[in-house]
Amino acid sequence: MEIRLLDGVEIRSDQGEHKLKTRTQQCMLAALALSPRKPVSVGKLIDCLWSPDNPERKQARKPASTIQTYAKHIRGALTRAGGNSAWLDSRSRPGFYVLDIDPMLVDYHRFLILADAAQQARDLDRFEEAFALWRGAPLAGLGGDWADRRREDMIARHRTLKEHHLHALLDSGHADRVLQELHVLVEHHPTDEFLLLGVRALSALGRHIAVPAWRDRLTTLMRQIHGAEPSADTLAHVRRTIAMPRRLSPAAPRASNGLPAELPEFTGRQAVPDVVPGSPAVGVQGHTVIPVPAGPAAVSVENAVREHRQVTDRVLSEGFTGRAWVLAEIDAWLAGMSGGYVWVAGDAGVGKTALAAFLVRERGWVGHFAGLSRGATVRVGLQNLAGQLVRRWSLADIAPGAMVPEWAFTPEGFDVVLHAAAKRARAAGSPLVLVVDGADEAETDGQPWGLPFVLPDGVFVVGTYRTGHPPPRAGGDSAVVRLAADDPRNRLDVEAHLRAVLPPELAGEDVIAALSDRCQGVWVYLRYAVEELRNGVRNVRDLATLPPGLSRYYTDTVDRWSRSPAWDAGLLRLLGVVAVIGEPLDAADLALAADADETAVRRWCHGTLRPFLAVERAGPTARRFAVHHTSLREFLNGRPLDDLGAEEDWHWSETLGAAASTARHRIVDHHLGRFGGLDAGLPRLAADPDLLTAGSGYAVRHLAGHLLDAGRAEELCRLLAVEGRTGNLWFAAHEHADAVDDYLADIAALWTHLAHRTDEALAAGRSAPTLVDEARCALAVSSITSLTANIPADLVVALVKAGMWTPSRAVAHARRLHAPPARGLLLAALVPFLPDGLRPAAVAWALAAARDPVTHITGDVLTRIAPHLADVADAVSIASRIRHGGWRAAAQAAIARRLDGQPRRSLLRDALDSAMSVAGEHDRAEAVRRILPELPDDLVDDAVSAAASTAPPREAPRPPIGALLKRATADGGEPARLDELVALIPTGSDGDLAEVLAAAPGIADLDARAVLLTAVAARLPVGERPPVLTAALTAARTITATSDPADAEVSAAADRQTRAGVLAGYALPDQRTTAVGHGLPPPPARTLSEILAMDDPFRRARALASAAPGLADAEVEVALSAVEHLPEEARTRALTGLVPVLGSAAHLARAAAAAPSRDRGLLILVVARAAAVLPGPDLVALLRRTMRSVSRTTCLALLDRAAPRLAELAGPGFPDGIAAAIDDARRWWP
Incomplete structure (x- = not known):
């Protein structure tokens, strides 16, 4: 059985349609079906069926009796359709009717449930299933004010979900489909959102030239239909898009000098040039912006950004009323400053988060909310903001390969990101505004979320904090806008909001005045009171009993609950749980955490506590619950909103605080108990x-x-x-x-x-014994970093094919790889084995990694992902930049399969030209042969002629596997011979494979052993592969030093000294590990100004290193700034000479940040200098930053250099503690 509200109102079953006799009966069914399982009063039903001025209402002398008659007809139709007449209940609550059915039986609710689930999962298939239910106009055939209003609401909801659907399509690469749907939608519903979606889609397709026409069409339609025009922010965004340089690839185009085209050109000589050829570093208003390659702990842009819709949708669910006066004040301050902070100070519950959500959603400003999961922490906040800035302003230099580096999530690093974004914003003629909500909830050290003390020109922060907390400090312009509960303008907004949200029977001016008076301008109090009225918890006649103010309301509410038998039966324990949980939980999990009856918990969540809870869907028939507002969470944690005055306030502060504390312990003990107990070593989890x-x-x-x-x-x-x-x-x-x-x-x-x-x-x-535990953390992170990089791509693919790793696990592993070429190659290799829902994202991530830098591996990546490309034009652009002709030809030929007609032929002609450009006869012939199957007939003749004119394929005698194995397993096995072994595996006999498997354990090179075993596993029957792949994985997961001889010496020396240093008296630094083989140049022969005037960056680097010992203090700052601008290769040479003369924490931190990501020796030199000259706290802070994105070998070397000072700071237990930490790390991640 199904109740249909879309394309007419009817009840259907397998036997067909079961009609109701009149439109008013259908209207009553619709009113009940729109609120399944919720009581609807007779008065509301009467208003739904007949508006007050409707003549039919006057003709119905006894409307309540008419409602009863209609109910009888509806029950009959339900019964005929195979349902139960008891579903329409009017007995359990006199004066109310309840249609007690599963919402999934109503087509409109089924549409909402499926669409909401699709939105959360970004599931395109589920979106299609949902929109297939939308057969026509909602409530078709029904007239009257109520039906018209609800129809508009349903259409608006459909439009919002369609926007989410189109965003998901666009994010998945279906820009063409988005444009097709938009062309139909905008004819009836032209909106700012659809205008911007069209601009995004056109830009994604490279059709920038069509953007002005799209803007003009939408503007005309909005004038005709709505009598309004697109907002100023929307039009500004379109202008920025039109002004952007035309390009096929999102990567920044390069000018002839190798610089990004967006950067200004500089002529003449400068003492400290803003841009140096060959370097991506940029000078911004005297501030050095140094894009550092993403380190091992880099995070993809999409993972860095926290989805804010969970906040904006919740707090704006009932619209946004008034606040024009607050917005005007904010805009006035922004217009009057060149950059700075505008803080909105407001009382608890006065609507600060709603204001921030409105600014983020409607104006499109970058935003962060403390209410997000872990959103109060500095790392999460800066990660979210940095990710949004990188995405909004295409900061490819900051985030190469769409991976945001770890340093960007620190206050110092975020300042660099902000300056880079500010430069792009100024070039676009647009202000850069960040919105941060809940500054009083952020971690307290320094500025909220580590935001800069002084903002760059053109950058503004609009933030909120609770009145009573001191405003965050700022070094530049700042202002405070007061949002006070007792402000008369706020009271007017409250009353306007009440008129908009109260049902007609409750919207009398006396009710509005009473609610406004009791709530005292506090919006969250207003929400609670309205919810109580809607749910029948409180009667209109009880409004006078509402206590004044939010704090007293909370106190009176829990006092009332405490007199109920439910209090000791588990309600108090449940309040403690909802006060501390980190995410919404369903009733079953809440009951477990509260040690309460699940049925009772479900009843409390849907009844007693419902006005105070935020709700999200956990599936078609389940919901999750969490505290709606921060003020209630604080109250339930025993932190009062006002000063503790009366004994009652003290009582509830202590009672609720104890309940919350007990809940934390209960949750911890529950989970540790599930795992078998910490003291026992978690045997059940094992x-x-x-x-x-x-x-x-x-x-x-x-x-x-x-x-x-x-x-x-x-x-x-x-x-x-x-x-x-x-x-x-x-x-x-x-x-x-x-x-x-x-x-x-x-x-x-x-x-x-x-x-x-x-x-x-x-x-x-x-003393700080916790330094040992900090070292443990650093060793764990660096070990996992090394572990991720060690596993060969072919082995990861083999593990997925064998079912030993899930596709999602393999993709997550690939995205943790810090080197873009390695990350792109593994993602591309995984693409054929991924489910449809994961494949488009993996293709996009692989393409992003392949784009920067473009190497021969880029050709391999493009060749592999070509069948799955969504943006062919972008791929063609990237392929054209591959230097190696053979790989360029292969990529172009593979991409050409996605094209038709002349574009296909043209690209294949380019592929043939690329193949013919390969040097060497045999290599050129091989490049041509690889693309031959793709070429059209008329080009085949050219290709064959070209290939035939070259030398025939090289013939090499097949070496015996046994001889190769003997060499490979000898001491210092030959890597080249191992490559030959791997090449012979695909054609080897069963005997050959058995011989290789028997000899593999004797191959000392663990990386080579893993590669060899992976190749053998591919030849074995499916059932015999897992043990071989497990052995390969074990070999690959063993963390070894780099194979580079020079680095190996450094690693071995550092390792020996670390063990000796922590156990036997701290060896002196080894000159080889501190100088990394970079001998100091001859003594200085030039002044600093002469050095900075040199054109060649490498000569300038050598001269700076040479001059460093003789520099005055003021010159050191100038020299360091100049070094930060140098290309990486030159920067290492210059810093090697400069670091020994740096004496401040700030200078050494900048040197560490400027060190190329893999230069272990330079980082060791920085830490050694810091250990010699910095106070203990500064040394510890520098060491933390330096150890966060390094391999384990580097981490051990850095700890070794700092070990003597750390032992002084930590106390006598440090040597034994650090030795145990090293042993544990090696045992856990060998």
């Missing part, structure tokens, strides 16, 4: 790793945070150090669950906590 993600997987994301909040940091240290059969148990369980990023988040949370304790101890002049 036996069944799936326990980690059982249910909602809450422990994966939040157990570490609850341990810290409960004051059980030592237990978190123990949890992260539990040892299992195969190494670190907590890591192994996360890896099994494809949740390594969550494990790293646990490490980051602990490290932040430890850093606070360390800094507090050092500031107080005490």
